[in-house]
Amino acid sequence: MRDSLILEVKDLTKRFGGVTAISRCSLALEPRRIYGLIGPNGSGKTTLFNLITGLEHRDEGEVRFKGERIDGLKPHQIALRGIGRTFQIIRIFPELTALENLLVVARSTGGAARRRALELLAFVKLDRLKGEYAGNLSYGQQKLLEFTRVLILDPELILLDEPAAGVNRTLLNDLLEAIRGLKEQGKTVVIVEHDMKVVMGLSEKLFVLDYGEKIAEGPPEAIQNDERVVEAYFGR
C-alpha cells in the first residue's frame, strides 16, 4: 500500500510563533495523477509546499517520498530526489538569460541538456527570447519560464503554486495542456490555483485546507457540494 504512494504526508504541523500554519495535516498522493490544493488565502497552501520541499522545517509529523523520509533533508537534496516546484511569487534568476535560467539547473551540461532547454523554451514560446535577461521578460513570461525551469530537472512530483496567475489567455491554454501532458509522461502534479474553473477542470482529486487543517478531500464534484468547503469559502 505505502510503496504505491509517491508522497505521504503524516500529521504535519508547522507553527509560526502563535500562528499554526499547518495543523496535523495528512495527505496521500498516488503516482501519475493531478491533484488540486485549494483553500482561502492564508490557509497554509504555500507553507505545505515549503514543508514538502524543505524550505521550511516541520514542527511535527513526517513526509515520505516514494516511501522514504525526506523531512529533515536539505532543499537541494529533495529537489534532486525528484520533487520540483514553482513559487507563488516568482523566483527566477533575473540577471541570467532565459536560456541560462534553465541551463543553470540542468543535471548535465552537454548538447543534450541545451537541446532540451531550447525545446522547453520553444514549448512556452520563449525561444526567441532565449538571450534576454529573465528580469526583462513580462510577468506572464517569467511564470512560464519558471514552469519550464522545473521541467528541466525532470522531477517525478511537481508542485505548482498558482502557475496560471498573470498568464495571458492564449498561453494559459497551452499551460493547462502542458500540465495535462505531464500526467501522460508519468508525473504527479499538485496545483494550487485560485481560479476554481481551472483547478476543477484539471484535477482528479482535490484537497481543501482551512486554517492549516485539511477539511475535505475528494473528486471535484464532491468538493463543490461539500458543506464545510462551501462554508470555508463563503461562510464568513
Next chain:
Amino acid sequence: MKPLTWGIGLLVLAALAIMPFFVTSYIVSFTIQTFMWVALAGSWNLISGFTGYVSFGHVAFFGTGAYTGALLISKAGWPWLPAGLAGSVTAAALALLIGYPCLRLKGPYFAIAMLGLNEVVRALISYFEDFTGGGSGISLPPILSIEPVYYAMGLSAVSVTLLTYVIITSQFGLRLLSIREDEIAAEAMGINTARLKLYAFLLSAVFPGIVGGFYAWYASHIEPLGTFPLLTTITMIIMCLFGGKGTVWGPVLGAVLLSVFQELVWARFLFVHQALFGALIVAVVLLLPKGILGVLQERYRLPRAI
C-alpha cells in the same frame, strides 16, 4: 572568445613580458602593484561578484599569505618563489575554517563576520610576538632585482583572469551567479549552494595568499598594521565594482584604471587624495552600480564571458 580577442590578448601579454627591459624601474614597480591589484580584485570577484556574498575581510587572505611567505623565507630559509606560492595553502586553509560557518550567514552578517575575521587574524599575529615579530613585524633581506617579482605577480594576475574566464563559461559559474540572484530558488532547484559557495570562497582566497607572499618578499618588510588594512579590502571592492562585478575583465579594468588614477592623484595632490578616492567610491556606487562592463554588457548584449 573570438580569435581577434585572443590575438589582442596575446599581443598585450607579449608587450607586458618584454616591458621591463624598456622602461624605468618606477614603471616596473607601478606595474607590479597593478598586477597585484588585478589579482586581488579578481579574487574578490570570485566570491563576492559571483555569489553576492560581500567579503569585507578579504585582505586577511593577503596578510596570511604575506606572513606565510615571510616566515618561510626568514625562519625556514625557503626561496621566495615557493614561499610565496605556499601562501595559497594557508590562505585556503583559513578560508575553509572560516567559510564553513560564515557562509551560512546572510547578507550584511557575512560582511561583518569577515571584517571580524580580519581583526582576529591581525590580533593573533601581533600576539604571537616570538614567532611573528609582533607589532614590529618581520624584515627580509632587500631584494636585488624586482624583475622576477614582476613576472610572478604578472602570472598571478593572468591566472586569476583565466580562472575567472573558465568559471564563467562553466555551469559552476552560472550556479554561483544563481546564488547571487536568488539563493532560495537555486537551492530549491537542486543546487547545493552551501558547497558551491565554499568552493568559490576557497578559490577566492588562493591568489590573495600567493600575491601576499610575493608582496612580503617585494616589500622586504611586513608588519600587522600595514599588512591587514581595511583600506586594501575596500580598494579591491571598488576596483571590482567600478570595472564590473561578475565579469572577466571588470576587475582588470577597474584595477588598472584606479591604479593609474591613484598614482596620478597621489603624486599631484597628496592631501586631497583620500577625499578624491572617497568621492570616487560614492560616485561608483551611486552612478555605476553595475560597473563599466556591466553597463556595456546590458546595453550592447555582450556575451557573459567578457
